[in-house]
Amino acid sequence: MPNIDNSRVLVIGGAGLVGSHLVDQLTQEPVREIVVLDNFVRGTRANLRQAIQDNRVRVVEGSITDLKLLRDLMEGTDYVFHLAALWLYECVHHPRAALEVNVVGTYNVIETAQQAGVKKVVYSSSASVYGDAVFTPMSEEHPFNNRTMYGATKIAGEQFFRAFYEQHSLDYVGLRYMNIYGPRMDYKGTYVSVIMKILDRIDQGLPPIIFGDGSQSYDFIHVHDVARANILALKSNVTDEFFNIGTGVKTTINELVLLLLKITGCNLQPEYRPQEQMFVTYRVGSTEKAERMLGFRAKIPLEEGLRSVVEWRKKDKQRLRSEVV
Numbered sequence: 001m002p003n004i005d006n007s008r009v010l011v012i013g014g015a016g017l018v019g020s021h022l023v024d025q026l027t028q029e030p031v032r033e034i035v036v037l038d039n040f041v042r043g044t045r046a047n048l049r050q051a052i053q054d055n056r057v058r059v060v061e062g063s064i065t066d067l068k069l070l071r072d073l074m075e076g077t078d079y080v081f082h083l084a085a086l087w088l089y090e091c092v093h094h095p096r097a098a099l100e101v102n103v104v105g106t107y108n109v110i111e112t113a114q115q116a117g118v119k120k121v122v123y124s125s126s127a128s129v130y131g132d133a134v135f136t137p138m139s140e141e142h143p144f145n146n147r148t149m150y151g152a153t154k155i156a157g158e159q160f161f162r163a164f165y166e167q168h169s170l171d172y173v174g175l176r177y178m179n180i181y182g183p184r185m186d187y188k189g190t191y192v193s194v195i196m197k198i199l200d201r202i203d204q205g206l207p208p209i210i211f212g213d214g215s216q217s218y219d220f221i222h223v224h225d226v227a228r229a230n231i232l233a234l235k236s237n238v239t240d241e242f243f244n245i246g247t248g249v250k251t252t253i254n255e256l257v258l259l260l261l262k263i264t265g266c267n268l269q270p271e272y273r274p275q276e277q278m279f280v281t282y283r284v285g286s287t288e289k290a291e292r293m294l295g296f297r298a299k300i301p302l303e304e305g306l307r308s309v310v311e312w313r314k315k316d317k318q319r320l321r322s323e324v325v
């Protein structure tokens with residue numbers, strides 16, 4: 001069983017949504033040092049405000065495309081969490097950047113980890129590798145039906161981990177997350193999630209827009225659960241395996257909108273518009289393998305989790321306003 005006591009842990013992409021919560025949770029562990037590598041294209045220093053109060057946390061600004069930097073950081077590192085990636089829509093609009101960061105960058109992480117003798121890597125993959133469900137709930141055996149650049153880069157990453165395990169016995173676990181939400185979700189950037197789009201409309205006093213009939217169904221998992229799954233994956237004896245990380249609960253967009261209207265105390269009716277281009281319309285994963293092999297089960301119900309988002313978003317907007325004044 002990997003022993004993380006007194007170890008040095010590198011969290012790549014540690015200023016982002018999942019990474020920053022993971023860093024917070026790691027500060028509760030008896031590790032010696034937590035190094036965060038992030039180039040802040042999406043993550044923020046504000047996300048790490050709490051974590052940097054702990055003097056075991058060190059933040060390095062840099063990119064996984066910088067091989068020399070990675071080599072230096074891997075030296076003396078025991079464990080790595082690799083979360084850095086360009087997101088779905090960035091990959092649509094900037095496919096070459098996606099190739100450089102998600103594919104070559106991931107390769108750089110794996111190669112330098114192996115060369116430095118890192119004991120285990122936890123890789124953030126995605127349920128995007130599956131594309132639209134051909135059977136449900138989707139188990140880890142579901143075919144790679146992906147048709148997006150983003151999913152293609154995650155599949156490439158998974159395959160590199162497999163190959164390095166085969167050739168060099170580099171231990172790893174890959175986590176295929178369903179739809180993650182929670183405090184610190186990006187709500188100001190170019191690419192924001194459906195939850196933030198709905199809350200934006202509600203904030204403006206406008207009816208939330210539902211594209212299509214709202215029956216599109218996803219598995220929404222809270223970021224605290226996802227961060228916890230990362231630590232369980234690191235500490236487990238498991239290697240060379242991929243896991244769905246979700247709740248197993250199907251939520252339609254109609255249900256999501258109704259919940260957000262209820263939580264915000266808003267009595268607007270959603271507005272239906274013709275369906276736009278959708279990458280997937282049905283994705284709910286089986287949680288059986290993660291439960292059986294990692295002992296992971298999501299704990300936070302959607303309504304409670306969404307309340308945490310609404311409250312955090314309100315406070316964060318106030319914080320930003322007070323910083324401007």
Ligand SMILES: NC(=O)c1ccc[n+]([C@@H]2O[C@H](COP(=O)([O-])OP(=O)(O)OC[C@H]3O[C@@H](n4cnc5c(N)ncnc54)[C@H](O)[C@@H]3O)[C@@H](O)[C@H]2O)c1
Nearest residue numbers: 013016017018039041042043063064083084085124126180
């Ligand atoms: N959020 C989701 O719903 C979801 C679902 C499935 C998979 N994932 C995957 O999980 C991981 C974490 O997701 P997240 O929601 O926290 O994303 P995020 O964008 O909040 O975090 C990714 C972090 O990586 C950093 N980064 C990007 N390019 C980098 C580079 N070249 N070098 C160093 N750092 C770089 C960003 O600044 C950001 O802080 C990602 O790999 C993502 O693809 C996320």
